[in-house]
Amino acid sequence: MAFIIHLSFSFLTMIGLLFGHLFRCEHSLKPFDESTLLGWVIVSLGGLLFTKFTSLFYFMNMVTIGWMSCDYALQTLNLRT
Secondary structure, three states, X not given: OHHHHHHHHHHHXXXXXXXXXXXXXXXXXXXXXXXXXXXXXXXXXXXXXXXXXXXXXXXXXXXXXXXXXXXXXXXXXXXXX
């Protein structure tokens, strides 16, 4: 049972990081509203701490981390100067 939980959270991590990166690329074309972005972070952190929907809010936090790591990944791979 523990193996399945670890496997599912690993899958959520990979998909969340990918979605965060894709949302960041979309944001560079059509910027999102700043209050929406701030609300996303507050809801994802608050939900992870104060609710029992751990997998949903863990996924939301992985999307946030993927969003923030996009610039770092592009600079590391020399895709952007």
